[in-house]
Amino acid sequence: MAEEAAKATDHVETFKQLILAKLRYAVGKDPGNAFDHDWFEAVALAARDHLVDHWEDASLQVDRQDQKRVYYLSLEFLIGRLLVDNLSNLGLLDTAREALSQLGVDFEQIRDMEPDAALGNGGLGRLAACFMESMASLNIAAHGYGIRYEHGLFRQVVVDGWQQEHTETWLDFGNPWEFERPEVSYRIGFGGSVANLAGSGEVPRHEWLPNEQIRAIAYDTPVVGWRHSSVNTLRLWRARAEEDLKLERFNAGDHFGAVADVVKAESISRVLYPADSTEAGQELRLRQEFFFVSASLQDLIARHLELNLDIHSLPDRVAIQLNDTHPAIAVAELMRLLVDVYRLEWFEAWKLTVATLSYTNHTLLPEALESWPVSLMERLLPRHMQIIYLINAYHIDSLRAKEIHDFELLRSISLIDEDNGRRVRMGNLAFLGSHSINGVSSLHTNLMRKSVFSDFHRLYPERINNKTNGVTFRRWLYQSNPQLTELLVGAVGDELLDNPEATLRKLEPFAAKASFRKQFAAQRQHAKRELAELVRERMGISLDTQAIFDVQVKRIHEYKRQLLNLLHTVALYQAMRNDPATDWAPRVKIFAGKAAASYHQAKLIIKLANDISRTINVDPTLRGLLKVVFIPNYNVSLAEVIIPAADLSEQISTAGLEASGTSNMKFALNGALTIGTLDGANVEMSEQIGRENMFIFGMTAQQVAARSRRDLNMSAEVAASERLAGALEAIRSGVFSPDDPGRYVGLIDGLLAHDRFLVCADFQAYWDAQRKVDMLWRTPDRWWQAAVLNTARTGWFSSDRTIREYAKDIWKVGGIGD
Numbered sequence: 001m002a003e004e005a006a007k008a009t010d011h012v013e014t015f016k017q018l019i020l021a022k023l024r025y026a027v028g029k030d031p032g033n034a035f036d037h038d039w040f041e042a043v044a045l046a047a048r049d050h051l052v053d054h055w056e057d058a059s060l061q062v063d064r065q066d067q068k069r070v071y072y073l074s075l076e077f078l079i080g081r082l083l084v085d086n087l088s089n090l091g092l093l094d095t096a097r098e099a100l101s102q103l104g105v106d107f108e109q110i111r112d113m114e115p116d117a118a119l120g121n122g123g124l125g126r127l128a129a130c131f132m133e134s135m136a137s138l139n140i141a142a143h144g145y146g147i148r149y150e151h152g153l154f155r156q157v158v159v160d161g162w163q164q165e166h167t168e169t170w171l172d173f174g175n176p177w178e179f180e181r182p183e184v185s186y187r188i189g190f191g192g193s194v195a196n197l198a199g200s201g202e203v204p205r206h207e208w209l210p211n212e213q214i215r216a217i218a219y220d221t222p223v224v225g226w227r228h229s230s231v232n233t234l235r236l237w238r239a240r241a242e243e244d245l246k247l248e249r250f251n252a253g254d255h256f257g258a259v260a261d262v263v264k265a266e267s268i269s270r271v272l273y274p275a276d277s278t279e280a281g282q283e284l285r286l287r288q289e290f291f292f293v294s295a296s297l298q299d300l301i302a303r304h305l306e307l308n309l310d311i312h313s314l315p316d317r318v319a320i321q322l323n324d325t326h327p328a329i330a331v332a333e334l335m336r337l338l339v340d341v342y343r344l345e346w347f348e349a350w351k352l353t354v355a356t357l358s359y360t361n362h363t364l365l366p367e368a369l370e371s372w373p374v375s376l377m378e379r380l381l382p383r384h385m386q387i388i389y390l391i392n393a394y395h396i397d398s399l400r401a402k403e404i405h406d407f408e409l410l411r412s413i414s415l416i417d418e419d420n421g422r423r424v425r426m427g428n429l430a431f432l433g434s435h436s437i438n439g440v441s442s443l444h445t446n447l448m449r450k451s452v453f454s455d456f457h458r459l460y461p462e463r464i465n466n467k468t469n470g471v472t473f474r475r476w477l478y479q480s481n482p483q484l485t486e487l488l489v490g491a492v493g494d495e496l497l498d499n500p501e502a503t504l505r506k507l508e509p510f511a512a513k514a515s516f517r518k519q520f521a522a523q524r525q526h527a528k529r530e531l532a533e534l535v536r537e538r539m540g541i542s543l544d545t546q547a548i549f550d551v552q553v554k555r556i557h558e559y560k561r562q563l564l565n566l567l568h569t570v571a572l573y574q575a576m577r578n579d580p581a582t583d584w585a586p587r588v589k590i591f592a593g594k595a596a597a598s599y600h601q602a603k604l605i606i607k608l609a610n611d612i613s614r615t616i617n618v619d620p621t622l623r624g625l626l627k628v629v630f631i632p633n634y635n636v637s638l639a640e641v642i643i644p645a646a647d648l649s650e651q652i653s654t655a656g657l658e659a660s661g662t663s664n665m666k667f668a669l670n671g672a673l674t675i676g677t678l679d680g681a682n683v684e685m686s687e688q689i690g691r692e693n694m695f696i697f698g699m700t701a702q703q704v705a706a707r708s709r710r711d712l713n714m715s716a717e718v719a720a721s722e723r724l725a726g727a728l729e730a731i732r733s734g735v736f737s738p739d740d741p742g743r744y745v746g747l748i749d750g751l752l753a754h755d756r757f758l759v760c761a762d763f764q765a766y767w768d769a770q771r772k773v774d775m776l777w778r779t780p781d782r783w784w785q786a787a788v789l790n791t792a793r794t795g796w797f798s799s800d801r802t803i804r805e806y807a808k809d810i811w812k813v814g815g816i817g818d
């Protein structure tokens, strides 16, 4: 023990010296004049040195063992902060904390200096970040490929209850984690024409002659796994003009014209599209997609060939995962590279393409399905458009050869949609060009088979498979909730940290122990106080930490039904006022989330949450029984504070519409009870956790489908419920908007006339489930028993489990040393 302690002291001293050296020589400051941000940078750079050492070891190992590599192509990586993540996975968290404390610096304070890397909108982007961490932890040789957006997801500011979007500026103080690699750069073409060249014999050759060329420059961020098992690379591309300045034009006095090309080229990596679950549909978006796909494919093929490998062995050495259809143009670009550049014969190229690519679908919402006008594609990517036509024609030929002539079927699987002004369907392109197509929960995958891809599924029944999402426990338990982690380790042992999937189960018997439940509840109190402190500081609202913290945090979208939660809030408010004698359980309703800038209905829902909050929070007749807060600017860092503090997790989407959900898993892992519909991964959660330990309510996906075939006028549902009618009427008549009583008339009338997401239809079931929540809260023994069981039974939702399934079923890769 003494020896170990001496070693730890040694480490602290060494790390302290490293921090001081970074502060002095990399930041250019002395302890005497350093600001918090300077300290943050010094510590990050010190940690980065350690990353680099392991990084080199890892890449040497991969080369030596000729491992198959995984490439995860994603337009979004919603990373958040990296300091604690990196220190923790390096095993340096305590060392860094102690070193800083000896230097008189508060670790928590400098940790807050790091901006979130918000290069994503929501679930899809955060999943990519969890996967990167899991792949490193599992020793899988993987690269993430994406765009280094200069501006990530907008900063949400709430002014008078309305969302405003402000430019996000995460790079203002530089980014200590990344390495710019100016020598790793590729040309990306746009536009122009296609030359027909005489090929060998009968086979014509084609060459794309773009009329616009820009450059993609690589920026590498190391991604370290748990206990620095391995270090992978996230390679993000920045767009640059070929030439910084047109000198001739400048000299002729045209100062703006001289840099116009630069502005146009660099706009590609300027900003993340803020639409989530809606298709963006603009030329710049298609440019972003092609830009990062082309750079990534050129890069990975160059790496493959550098290892003296033949292009024909690509699928043996390389697996490329397409995160949704955003990178689906990869199908055509890989074909172009193989046929036009590497001169492979078409069908050989097609075989390699399909064997290399696989595609994950994240949503069935029709408004999210990507398609591009043929005219735009022809103008921007003329050779790719030809290739898409050819793929389509050969595919239809192959079906006809199998005696498949059904016109409707051929129409539905076509890559070209002829009904809406000729568009390229990116989902169909991704399906046809991939050997594996996966959904993200069991229900979602089954619905994929029955809906969007039903015809493809009939033709290729072996292609669609399920990979239920998961979350990384390192970030979403160990880092975000160290108090709970300590309690769990105390109960089931250290093994929890290395093998949580199996070890969490050992917690089950502790649910029956009163003393453990008490500690579990005490830990929650601690987390709730921290959140209450944040809310007080940021919003000046004080919260009762003895109340149920009832939380819905996610993108604002009608299908996620924040409106259902708000209707319950209003109904509860009215019930509490009308019936003060009832022993109501005290509640705090917590909302957070961003709305797409152009999504008016979602922005109105944010305003409504704020209007309700303003009215309810000051009503003295409630005696503090109910509070409502909408916390602005939801992001990864805020989630890390909110989730550990939740008692109740709201997962209430219209069944059949949430592909999986991932915050549902994070909440359950931290011991919150879920109130939710049988949607997405909630279904599998209820199988693992037990329905008796959740509050499941509402229509099933099947019932939703049946109800939606009738008209969606809700008069009957509303007439049947005085409570619902009362809540709707209060909102409609301006009780919460006295400054503008008509504000919600359209919203409520719309809901009554056409309730697309069945808010009214599910209201009564939701209300009843919420009363069960109150009842359980009144019997703390039972509540905390269920809470402990939630944590104990959520091990299966680790993204390590998900990634192992991808590795085995889709990528056919093992970890280093496996």
Ligand code: 475
Pocket (backbone or CB within 6 Å): 121, 122, 123, 124, 125, 127, 275, 276, 277, 278, 279, 280, 362, 363, 368, 440, 469, 658, 659, 660, 661, 662, 680
């Ligand atoms: C699902 N984003 C969740 C999560 O699988 C699921 C769409 C278009 C453009 C930009 N972003 C998007 C999504 O579709 C998205 O985030 N989907 C989400 O993926 C991970 O858990 O249910 O809604």
